[in-house]
Amino acid sequence: xSRSINLAVIPGDGIGQEVVAQGLKVLNAVLPEDVKLETKxxxxxxRRWHRTGETLPDAExxxxxxxxxxxxGAIGDPSVPSGVLERGLLLKLRFAFDHFVNLRPSKxxxxxxxxxxxxxxxxxxxxxEGTEGPYTGNGxxxxxxxxxxxxxxxxxxxxxxxxxxxxxxxxxxQARPRKKLTLVHxxxxxxxAGHLWKNTFDKVAAEYPDVTTDYLHVDAATIFFVTQPExxxxxxxxxxxxxxxxxxxxxxxxxxxxxxxxxxxxxxxFPSMFEPVHGSAPDIAGQGKADPTATILSVALLLRHLxxxxxxxxxxxxxxxxxxxxxxxxRTTDAIGDAxxxxxxx
Amino acid sequence: xSRSINLAVIPGDGIGQEVVAQGLKVLNAVLPEDVKLETKxxxxxxRRWHRTGETLPDAExxxxxxxxxxxxGAIGDPSVPSGVLERGLLLKLRFAFDHFVNLRPSKxxxxxxxxxxxxxxxxxxxxxEGTEGPYTGNGxxxxxxxxxxxxxxxxxxxxxxxxxxxxxxxxxxQARPRKKLTLVHxxxxxxxAGHLWKNTFDKVAAEYPDVTTDYLHVDAATIFFVTQPExxxxxxxxxxxxxxxxxxxxxxxxxxxxxxxxxxxxxxxFPSMFEPVHGSAPDIAGQGKADPTATILSVALLLRHLxxxxxxxxxxxxxxxxxxxxxxxxRTTDAIGDAxxxxxxx
Ligand SMILES: CC(C)[C@H](C(=O)O)[C@@H](O)C(=O)O
Ligand SMILES: CC(C)[C@H](C(=O)O)[C@@H](O)C(=O)O
Numbered sequence: 001x002s003r004s005i006n007l008a009v010i011p012g013d014g015i016g017q018e019v020v021a022q023g024l025k026v027l028n029a030v031l032p033e034d035v036k037l038e039t040k041x042x043x044x045x046x047r048r049w050h051r052t053g054e055t056l057p058d059a060e061x062x063x064x065x066x067x068x069x070x071x072x073g074a075i076g077d078p079s080v081p082s083g084v085l086e087r088g089l090l091l092k093l094r095f096a097f098d099h100f101v102n103l104r105p106s107k108x109x110x111x112x113x114x115x116x117x118x119x120x121x122x123x124x125x126x127x128x129e130g131t132e133g134p135y136t137g138n139g140x141x142x143x144x145x146x147x148x149x150x151x152x153x154x155x156x157x158x159x160x161x162x163x164x165x166x167x168x169x170x171x172x173x174q175a176r177p178r179k180k181l182t183l184v185h186x187x188x189x190x191x192x193a194g195h196l197w198k199n200t201f202d203k204v205a206a207e208y209p210d211v212t213t214d215y216l217h218v219d220a221a222t223i224f225f226v227t228q229p230e231x232x233x234x235x236x237x238x239x240x241x242x243x244x245x246x247x248x249x250x251x252x253x254x255x256x257x258x259x260x261x262x263x264x265x266x267x268x269x270f271p272s273m274f275e276p277v278h279g280s281a282p283d284i285a286g287q288g289k290a291d292p293t294a295t296i297l298s299v300a301l302l303l304r305h306l307x308x309x310x311x312x313x314x315x316x317x318x319x320x321x322x323x324x325x326x327x328x329x330x331r332t333t334d335a336i337g338d339a340x341x342x343x344x345x346x
Numbered sequence: 347x348s349r350s351i352n353l354a355v356i357p358g359d360g361i362g363q364e365v366v367a368q369g370l371k372v373l374n375a376v377l378p379e380d381v382k383l384e385t386k387x388x389x390x391x392x393r394r395w396h397r398t399g400e401t402l403p404d405a406e407x408x409x410x411x412x413x414x415x416x417x418x419g420a421i422g423d424p425s426v427p428s429g430v431l432e433r434g435l436l437l438k439l440r441f442a443f444d445h446f447v448n449l450r451p452s453k454x455x456x457x458x459x460x461x462x463x464x465x466x467x468x469x470x471x472x473x474x475e476g477t478e479g480p481y482t483g484n485g486x487x488x489x490x491x492x493x494x495x496x497x498x499x500x501x502x503x504x505x506x507x508x509x510x511x512x513x514x515x516x517x518x519x520q521a522r523p524r525k526k527l528t529l530v531h532x533x534x535x536x537x538x539a540g541h542l543w544k545n546t547f548d549k550v551a552a553e554y555p556d557v558t559t560d561y562l563h564v565d566a567a568t569i570f571f572v573t574q575p576e577x578x579x580x581x582x583x584x585x586x587x588x589x590x591x592x593x594x595x596x597x598x599x600x601x602x603x604x605x606x607x608x609x610x611x612x613x614x615x616f617p618s619m620f621e622p623v624h625g626s627a628p629d630i631a632g633q634g635k636a637d638p639t640a641t642i643l644s645v646a647l648l649l650r651h652l653x654x655x656x657x658x659x660x661x662x663x664x665x666x667x668x669x670x671x672x673x674x675x676x677r678t679t680d681a682i683g684d685a686x687x688x689x690x691x692x
Binding site: 076082083086087091114115116117118134135137139140141143144145146147148149150151152153154155156157158159160163186187188189190191192193194195196198199218219220222223225226227240243244245246247248250251252255256 | 422428429432433437460461462463464480481483485486487489490491492493494495496497498499500501502503504505506509532533534535536537538539540541542544545564565566568569571572573586589590591592593594596597598601602
């Protein structure tokens with residue numbers, strides 16, 4: 001465990017700025033005095049793109065690489081063509097730093113709203129593959145814009161890429177009390193990728209006899225997310241299916257305002273990146289209305305990744321206690337950050 | 347409107363047999379006396395595959411092609427390797443008969459269970475593309491079974507294929523009171539396919555100025571399915587996204603036991619195929635426990651497609667009335683079929 005943290009901060013667009021400020025506030029409050037926190041902010045996102053046409057220049061990618069971890073707010077603005085910042089900045093970071101474990105915990109805290117009747121117990125973690133699948137940018141279009149256009153998207157899956165994330169998920173499942181791992185894919189239609197995933201999953205399962213395993217097609221999984229979410233413990237899935245089901249998971253566990261995520265390179269070869277699952281929400285940006293809790297919970301994941309388990313747990317307990325006392329009165333972004341910083345302060 | 351219906355019946359596997367029997371019972375009951383109904387059953391599915399190794403021989407495909415429409419129960423059994431029957435039978439029919447409109451209505455009937463608190467009003471239709479996307483079987487694997495394996499899946503999208511289904515969806519939206527159409531895709535990541543879909547959607551939208559349009563990424567769409575399903579009227583989307591969101595839609599509108607679908611070729615060049623969204627449910631097969639309502643509602647879609655609007659509406663009203671009177675007492679598959687046949691009988 002390092003006694004200093006050198007953090008890259010990418011606030012990004014819209015509410016990204018506001019929520020990251022609160023994340024840093026809580027991070028400062030929770031860290032022991034002898035841990036030196038250095039932060040460097042990178043001006044990346046829509047404004048930068050409008051100003052210079054750049055999304056993530058090589059020099060900045062190199063600079064970010066030197067940090068211990070990255071805290072990211074949100075990327076995207078309607079003024080930028082769809083895909084430019086997603087591919088050129090967010091996914092570029094995930095791919096360049098080989099963030100093959102995209103970790104997305106879903107927990108229904110007490111006293112939070114869920115659209116589900118009967119408030120089922122929900123406490124699971126999605127391990128989303130982060131560097132392959134249909135996210136590789138592999139595809140193209142021919143005769144673009146004509147009635148004869150053909151556009152393709154290629155999902156790329158390798159034994160190397162699938163096995164490492166499946167292993168990570170088995171280890172996480174084994175470390176949890178229920179020790180259950182569900183593979184989510186669509187192997188009855190996507191037979192080539194599906195067989196690779198299923199065979200790898202079954203092979204690694206043999207090394208984890210104490211982990212209960214299960215397989216669900218992605219379409220069926222969405223049904224269980226709303227009818228029986230308590231059946232899930234750890235889920236491992238591909239990049240695109242993981243994208244879809246984690247938004248649904250966030251929706252049933254109190255909404256996207258609470259959903260944290262880590263883009264993790266478990267080898268430590270590159271800095272891992274922590275970000276709320278939500279987007280930049282330009283409609284409410286700058287009004288102090290954004291809930292910074294998802295970012296603050298992402299800071300907890302960041303601390304856990306860097307070895308500060310006690311501090312990570314302290315943040316999670318603070319969030320739980322804060323949510324338990326929320327009475328529906330609207331609080332500003334800043335007020336929520338202050339409340340949580342107050343709770344975690346030594 | 348033909349005064350005779352020559353129907354191909356593919357009961358398939360598991361509960362498929364039981365629910366199709368009820369669908370035919372209600373079809374017989376609702377048809378005017380002067381309409382001649384002929385049915386021919388095709389023995390296709392898991393048993394056939396075990397017996398002969400065949401999924402859908404050419405001669406049978408040719409024979410099925412001569413019918414006015416197809417009623418299908420469910421395909422699939424755990425004893426058959428995943429993908430064999432799906433690709434070799436179900437998808438083969440959808441592709442051979444160019445079922446480019448996969449129509450899936452979602453309506454929350456009164457007095458039915460939904461996992462959503464507060465019972466939002468839900469009444470929308472998903473127009474799922476049925477002949478392209480990642481369902482074309484385009485892909486492969488290299489060095490299969492080795493640590494160096496690469497497996498790909500190619501999503502194929504053509505201007506021809508996208509435009510025809512988008513046009514169908516606009517026409518359906520225009521014919522409904524709310525006249526709203528939402529495109530669901532993931533054009534911030536799947537930029538090639540996404541741009542084709544979005545550009546086609548925007549182009550056709552210009553011809554339908556009275557239809558309100560909207561775009562959602564598929565991940566965000568799943569959130570609204572549980573937090574604000576009343577915002578949807580008609581949705582148009584690609585084959586895979588449509589697969590995923592229609593299972594979720596079924597889950598929030600009373601479950602897969604009520605979800606009907608039509609695989610439609612609107613040109614009439616080939617017979618259209620109607621089937622419940624649910625699978626073969628081998629765990630409850632042969633016990634009279636399956637709810638045949640989804641199949642019976644699929645029969646309504648079949649009748650509407652063949653021009654029997656009054657009869658289609660009669661079935662839907664009967665289902666609505668039957669659901670309104672359900673008191674939670676379990677009824678057998680047969681009893682539900684009898685009740686609905688009784689209600690629709692002239
Ligand atoms: C913004 C987008 C590229 C991203 C994704 O699809 O991964 C987002 O939806 C997420 O889940 O982090
Ligand atoms: C069985 C499977 C091939 C099929 C599909 O993916 O289309 C099913 O899930 C459906 O939605 O009809």
